[in-house]
Amino acid sequence: xxxxxxxxxxxAIMAVVLAPFCGSKITALADGPTTFTxxxxxxxxxxRYQPLASWDDTKGHGYISELEHLIKDGDSLIIETDTxxxxxxxxxxxxxxxxxxxxxxxxxNVTAKGFDEFYALQGCTAVVNGDVKNAHVYDYSIVNMNNxxxxxxxxxxxxxxxxxxxxxGVLGTVDHFYAHALKNIHSxxxxxFKENTFRMNLGWVSTPEGNYSTTAPxxxxxPAAPAKPSTGSSDYDDVPKTGEVPMPYIPVACVLVLCLxxxxxxxxxx
Amino acid sequence: MRERRRILSGVLSLLIxxxxxxxxxxxxxxxxxxxxxxxxxxxxxxxxxxxxxSPSQTESPDITQPEEPSSEVPSTEAEEAxxxxxxxxxxxxxxxxxxxxxxxxxxxxxxxxKIDYPVMWTPKDENYYLYKDFEGKENKNGCLILDTDSxxxxxxxxxxxxxxNMKSGAMFGDLTDYEDEDYYQKHPRIILYTEQCQxxxxxxxxxxxxxxKKTDTVFKFYKFFQADTQEEFDDFYNNxxxxxxxxxxxxxxxxxxxxxxxxxxYHVTNGRFVVVAKEVEPGDSYLPVRE
Numbered sequence: 001x002x003x004x005x006x007x008x009x010x011x012a013i014m015a016v017v018l019a020p021f022c023g024s025k026i027t028a029l030a031d032g033p034t035t036f037t038x039x040x041x042x043x044x045x046x047x048r049y050q051p052l053a054s055w056d057d058t059k060g061h062g063y064i065s066e067l068e069h070l071i072k073d074g075d076s077l078i079i080e081t082d083t084x085x086x087x088x089x090x091x092x093x094x095x096x097x098x099x100x101x102x103x104x105x106x107x108x109n110v111t112a113k114g115f116d117e118f119y120a121l122q123g124c125t126a127v128v129n130g131d132v133k134n135a136h137v138y139d140y141s142i143v144n145m146n147n148x149x150x151x152x153x154x155x156x157x158x159x160x161x162x163x164x165x166x167x168x169g170v171l172g173t174v175d176h177f178y179a180h181a182l183k184n185i186h187s188x189x190x191x192x193f194k195e196n197t198f199r200m201n202l203g204w205v206s207t208p209e210g211n212y213s214t215t216a217p218x219x220x221x222x223p224a225a226p227a228k229p230s231t232g233s234s235d236y237d238d239v240p241k242t243g244e245v246p247m248p249y250i251p252v253a254c255v256l257v258l259c260l261x262x263x264x265x266x267x268x269x270x
Numbered sequence: 271m272r273e274r275r276r277i278l279s280g281v282l283s284l285l286i287x288x289x290x291x292x293x294x295x296x297x298x299x300x301x302x303x304x305x306x307x308x309x310x311x312x313x314x315x316x317x318x319x320x321x322x323x324s325p326s327q328t329e330s331p332d333i334t335q336p337e338e339p340s341s342e343v344p345s346t347e348a349e350e351a352x353x354x355x356x357x358x359x360x361x362x363x364x365x366x367x368x369x370x371x372x373x374x375x376x377x378x379x380x381x382x383x384k385i386d387y388p389v390m391w392t393p394k395d396e397n398y399y400l401y402k403d404f405e406g407k408e409n410k411n412g413c414l415i416l417d418t419d420s421x422x423x424x425x426x427x428x429x430x431x432x433x434x435n436m437k438s439g440a441m442f443g444d445l446t447d448y449e450d451e452d453y454y455q456k457h458p459r460i461i462l463y464t465e466q467c468q469x470x471x472x473x474x475x476x477x478x479x480x481x482x483k484k485t486d487t488v489f490k491f492y493k494f495f496q497a498d499t500q501e502e503f504d505d506f507y508n509n510x511x512x513x514x515x516x517x518x519x520x521x522x523x524x525x526x527x528x529x530x531x532x533x534x535x536y537h538v539t540n541g542r543f544v545v546v547a548k549e550v551e552p553g554d555s556y557l558p559v560r561e
Contacts, residue, residue, distance in 0.1 A: 249296065
């Protein structure tokens with residue numbers, strides 16, 4: 001019985017040690033897009049994150065530095081409302097976000113490789129570093145976008161408002177700008193703002209004429225391939241993978257050396 | 271205490287044995303697959319079997335030539351001109367390889383390099399030969415694969431061939447040597463033998479790229495197969511010239527054909543090393559391989 005127990009223990013140890021090295025392929029699990037929410041937590045006096053679409057006070061939270069390591073291309077980020085804290089700084093220069101949303105009253109400074117969608121909800125303050133495909137800025141927001149913007153929409157969704165009131169600066173170019181309020185008395189529809197010329201102050205565009213166009217550019221002759229939203233391993237184009245599959249020589253050799261060293265140490269202690 | 275030491279020593283001995291067996295097995299597998307691959311290619315490759323023989327020098331009794339006019343009848347100038355214009359059809363030097371596996375559509379050779387391999391085309395499953403040798407057996411070297419969107423008959427503007435970047439130098443392992451301009455100067459040409467003819471290419475661009483996301487709107491070299499308009503041609507040509515690591519001095523114009531060789535590199539995720547060559551003067555034409 002004792003011998004059997006020993007044998008079982010040995011087999012278990014072997015399984016634990018060798019399991020990571022079994023097989024010649026190391027496959028990573030393909031994760032789908034994740035939404036992260038960031039909020040200033042008074043107890044910690046810091047901005048913290050949860051991997052959730054909305055903050056849950058009953059659940060745990062992690063450091064922003066951890067978020068910056070976890071977040072990946074195609075993920076979304078929501079900055080919660082908090083008017084008492086310092087601005088939330090997120091630095092993820094190698095990640096392209098599917099969506100950045102700064103909630104009403106929130107303050108954020110986010111650096112990323114790029115943003116597919118950026119929402120600045122009513123009354124927020126945001127600085128965004130990275131090209132933005134579609135930006136939607138809601139009323140009374142103060143937003144600086146320090147790179148290029150393809151489509152900038154400024155909205156006043158309050159029923160009785162007749163114009164927009166956002167304040168926006170863009171250091172890059174703006175391809176298409178559309179500002180409108182629900183009653184739509186005052187709106188803009190402009191194109192091709194030159195680099196570092198787009199300025200809007202409380203809803204009024206102060207960019208000098210000559211730095212933008214009032215007419216839409218001609219449609220491109222060959223549009224880019226349609227973007228189907230996809231997740232995990234199908235995000236990339238389908239091209240034969242011609243890399244050499246690595247054999248786990250090094251990890252196994254390390255285990256061998258450690259075992260030999262262990263045996264030598266055991267002999268010495270006898 | 272003694273008992274614990276004995277157990278630990280036993281465990282360590284077992285682990286050492288397992289590690290040695292695993293390392294030995296993988297090394298043997300590596301060696302045998304490399305040897306298997308080399309043997310198959312050597313058996314198929316006519317240039318290695320007959321020293322001093324090049325495909326263009328090979329002539330068989332099957333050479334088709336027009337009948338020579340009778341010596342009693344003086345030949346006219348028109349008859350002589352007709353004789354000169356009729357192309358000489360040779361036996362395909364890789365006929366046995368084409369017949370051995372119908373999935374093989376071409377043979378590629380870069381003179382004075384290791385790149386001398388069959389090229390497989392399986393439109394129903396592009397990756398079939400990715401980890402299989404010419405005979406269809408599992409082999410980490412795989413075969414060179416002609417992209418399913420490329421076509422030899424009818425011929426598309428660009429033929430894209432993918433191959434593994436093997437540390438041993440096999441397949442497209444030596445393709446990255448083209449990063450050195452001196453290497454390009456010594457190996458500027460690529461030869462492709464199809465069932466119909468020999469195609470000669472001159473390298474026009476060498477660059478590093480990558481496989482992008484489906485939503486990325488950037489130049490994707492692996493998406494260019496056909497240029498039906500000047501605009502489509504210019505888009506490809508201008509981009510490869512811009513990306514090229516050095517200026518080869520070779521130019522192209524609308525109507526020219528290309529071959530693109532692609533292999534994995536690791537400078538970025540899904541990185542690729544790419545060599546593009548332009549088709550130049552035609553080579554030999556061959557008799558049909560299959561009736």
